Amino acid sequence: MKRIRHVSAALLLIVAGAAGVSAEVRLPLPSVAKEFPTAGMRLDSPVHITADTLSYDEETGVAVADGNVELVLGNRMMRADRIRYDSGTGEADLSGKVRYKDAEEEFAFDRITINLESETGVLYNGTILIRSKNYLIASRKIEKTGKSTFLIEKGMLTTCPCDPEPDWKFEMRRSRVTLDEYAYGKDITFRIRGVPVLWLPWGAFPVKLTRQSGLLLPNFSSNRSRGYTLQVPYYHVINRWSDATLTLDAMSRRGYRPEAEYRFVLNPESEGTLRATYFRDRVEQRNRGRYYGKNVFRSGDFTANAKLEMATDPRYYLDLIDSDALRSQRHARSEGFASLSGENTEHAVSVVWNKDLQETPGPDNTVQRLPEYTMTLLPGGIPFGGFDLSGELSATRFHRRDGSEEVRARGFGEISRAVPLYRSVTVVPYLFADVLGTRFERFPGDTSDAGRFVPGGGVTLSADARRDFTERALVHTAGASVGYRYVPRVRQDDLPVTDRWSRLANQSQFLFTFSQRLLSLTDTAAPKEILSFNIEWAYDLEGSDPSGTPYVDPLAPYVRSLRDQIDTGAGRSSHRDYAASDVYARMGLTPLQRWRLQAEALFDPVETSFTVGAISGEYKRDDGHRFLAEYRVSRSLAEDVRGLFAWRLLRWLGVHTQANYSVKNGYLSDGSAGLSVFPRSECWNVGLTVERKTQPDDTSVKLSFGLRGIGSIGN
Template sequence: MTSLAIIFLLVSGPQNSLADTALKGERLFKDEDENIPWEITAKSLTYNEKEQSYIATGDVFIKKKDQTLHAQNVVYNIKTGIAEASGDVRLEAHGDVLTGQKGSFDLKKQTGKITNGCLFLKENHFYISGDVMEKVGEKSYLVSRCRVTTCDGDNPDWTITGSEVKVTIEGYGTVKHASFRVRGLPMFYMPYIIFPAKTKRQTGLLPPRLGYSDRRGAEYTQPFFWAINESSDATFYLHHMSRRGEKLGMEYRYILENNTKGTLMYDYLDDRKVDDGTPESIDWAYRDDNALRSNSNRYWFRMKNDQEMPFDFSAKLDLDIVSDQDYLHEFKDGYTGFDETEKYFVKNFGRGFDDYNDQVRINRLNLNRIWSQFSLNAEARWYDDVINRGQGESDQTLYYLPLIEFDGSKQPIFETPLYYNLDSEYRYSYKREGTKTHRADIWPRAYLPLKLKNYLSFEPSIGVRETVWRIDEFESSSEDRTLNREIYDLKGELSTYIFKVYNANFGGVKRIKNTITPKIVYSYIPDVDQDNYPERIEKENLLTYSITSTFISKSLAKNAETEDEISIYDYHEFCRLKLEQSYDINKEKGDDPEPFLPIYGEIQINPGSYFSIRADAEWTQYENNFLNHSVRANLWDNRGDKLYVEHRYNRDSIESVNTSIKTDLYLKVTNRLAAYSDYEYNFLEDEKISSTLGFVYRSQCWSIDINYTDEDNDKQYAFMINLYGLGGFGTSH
């Protein structure tokens, strides 16, 4: 009813601003530029000097930009400031439309009324109608026999009605004899309703969620929103679970500028159920979890913050601290579940979290500065091993405090033909129960690009890498040690570029360009004694050869009609193929019978319409078999049908083979009825991972969704009705 209450600002005439809808603070008739005059046209326009009135009759139009008032008759009294309009009164502005039989508007008092009025709001497709729609004060409105719907037509599928509605903007409204109706039949009735009528954010209860599941029992989630000020707000959650207890949640959000914002979320549950290895606790374990969960105090704290800093620096903070390895699996859905949290942070911050089943969670504070050819990243990083922490084992958590990277992109060396780039890093890493290490690494690289008669490109390069360690408490010794390693590496890239352009004349395509890029890369790292160093750089003597082919279409842009300018063309890479293999010279010298590495291949096909496919694979000729391969395909049509299929095969060894398939189908049975399903199966375990089957029926102004989900031995049925413009409600169990 809030939307109903805030749209009844009526016409204030062709002087300053016209009819304010007040919906989200917008005006139906807004005088965006007072210097632009209103244009008035009519079949007859006269002035009554005695009455001091303008009289316009016959197809009266009053216009300014995209704002229009139309009526058959308009009388405006300059002395009283009252305008009377009658006969097919119609006001249009910014896509919103107000119609009625007749209207009376007091331009001085900014009040007025329209009879048999109907207001259409384009943004959310709302129709609000009433026998009499009045503006009775500066921010007060009265509607008699009001009806609200988002359905088109004279006989809408659903409506909300009230015998009388009184509204004060930024205050409250009342509805007498409120009724929700389906095809005119009353379904719910309340004799009197008080509701907030605020266009700004306001403190109050948000819609609850109800549900039932085997693991949680009956569920009820009630959010409470707190509008703290213009730049910050908070939401509190009470999540009741009959089998598990009360889970409390909190979110705090603030935005100071576009690049300075933050969100903090925290949930806590004193769980009635644990997984401590006893027979009665087996139902609270998860299938792929080999670690126990004996804690009942469960929580998840997560936070992201973006902060603009002086001198063009920027800072980012990511925190992700969870009580146990099962929490994010247990609470994957819902208001504060992992799925909703991930979507929110990816949308608002451009980055999410580690996957819900990862036992190691990354926390970091990053300080960043980017120049035209250089970048600086300074970071404090903490790898939190949830299982080790929860099991009380020795703390092997790895901290980087700090990690600093200074890199330079490839760029010329003064006026010479040489180029260089730079990778450098300093980090201080430690474990609470282990060594503490300072590590500095600098790795410049010099290039000499050469062209051989425009047929071949050859680019030799050399890198020199210097690494220094300062190690405290090295192994069992109490002595500190300083280690130093210098190593070089060589690389040479030889490639050519072949292309041919074909004329085409189909589907708007004018030409097709096929490119072929053969490449040979030789890389060499010498064998250096590194037994005393905490990390190794493996020796390398590798020859890698590859061939890449692409197909690119050239077509006129959709809004173009001629070929006068090159800018009107669209270019689309619709096919890409690549084959690559490496030959290990060190293995050949060591009499290894298998010096050839597996052949890698990939193909991508995306014509732009109806389907796309991407496949990659590794094949070893020594076993005459695949090591791994995957295929991902999308198919769709103009009706809206969609099919996604993904198949993965991975072989770690002859005994260890993992194969899975995942499908996602959306099928329009009719224009209004659709069926959807997803299915994931693990061939190694010979078991279904998850499956969903559902049906959705969409009318013009409402929809109904029924589905069944079977995932990890938890079966759920869901039923949801959505009234467009008002939201949805339903149940799941």
């Protein structure tokens, strides 16, 4: 209704302006027109008005546009058979198939009469469509009784504006509406495909233009660990930049669990969420809780991020959380980070806290960093010789669960120079040094000092090529590089194994890489990748010598690090005196629109077997028309097949299914199958889904009923 007032005022301003030009006079404007907000509707935009006749009587102050009246203001358009405006009384009369349309809304009425001074009027026999919300409102008569109050007779509301009859709608014989408050209706009937299914003698509906506190739709679920659960959420508005949700989970097995969630948005790049729950578990006969959340804050060169994840006991995730990622993790990690960036440097302070979730005794690799400072020198030129300098300085205090402490300082610096040889052929020699000093406790009270100095260097030769196929709008790029890195063997056995920089393995290693891409270019869109291919292989003249830690060597090439991680995960010794590394390759292919093929492999040339292999193919038109098949193997760890299929078999029937099968273990890890029935259109549907998991063993059934624009219920 507020939009109708604004459009009418703008329309009359346009008519007044056009009449004033032809008659060389200006119409007196009503006060509401003088206060008309121009945001979003620029009156100096191009305006086009056409009519069979256009007249203005200076004595009576009446302007009339008659016959096929059409006004266009930017992307807004209005049509009517006749428009009459009395500048003396502020009365306006729009009659004969009044139509208005813009990018978000449109309305159509037989007639509109409105007084711009009193802001009252009547809209006769028409509809209002709000495209952004998919709302359709129809009424025989809408009377504007005040600035924000309306009286609607024989009205209808739906979010399913289907022709000729909506699949579902609410009909009200009479209702009073106050914007930003409530609509009170009498004789309310809910119809599905014209059939009445619910009748209420009276009802109240919120008509809020801003966020409002109140109860949200409850949720019902069933789980073997928690039993039957009724979840009742309450939403609370705190201020314009923050809100909260208070939720009560009534679990038949474990009791009542309250949870509070607080959300805030400080600027377009800064937001955060904090959640907390604490309750008495009837099964465990103890208090249990979880505290978690995250935030991102950016303001100019300053950044502050944080992540909180902490539970009162290791089994909390297994008993009370559905996320497989949280249920399988070994540590709950919380961290905070703040940094200040300059032109060539960045200063950062961080803290890391790991909560051990392993229930069986074992090596304590849960090390806390309280705190850590890092200064990074970004690559930049130095005043002589064309050299570039980069580096990093850090200081960290480590704390272990047994109470032992370690304070460590580390510095890394690299100097390099790029030397062009021929066109896109470049050679980059470099030298680096890594220095580390530490004071640590072998056990509480026994303090020792240790350190190391690791120099090194190398050279990288790279070449790039490009060819344009203008007639086919294609671009082919290719790149190859050969690098050599030398890291001498140094004594570092006395250093505690705290993180990946604790010990560095010696190298005398060549690294070979090759990559290529085929891109499709268009004038109106970003380049589209048709083909990509990457390959990497390393050869160490002295044989691979691992660093002797469970961490990835930061100076090792990716192809070596990937193999070491797989060996560690499989429980195999990473000490392999192989000069040649595995061969890593990755490929992506988009042969046709909506099709995508991908493959990845890590091949061991010595044992002539795949360490890692994966291949997948996907077709996706949209979320309702999609299928995917994937095979993945990781030697001695896993061998899995994954499939997904979703399709609208008929106009009224859609199916969806997905499954993960473990070939190595010979069982279905998880899977689901379901169908959705759309009786007449996309506006409402009924769905049934069955989900099955084996880790842990659980089966759930979900029945849902959805109305577009209203939501869905059932679980």
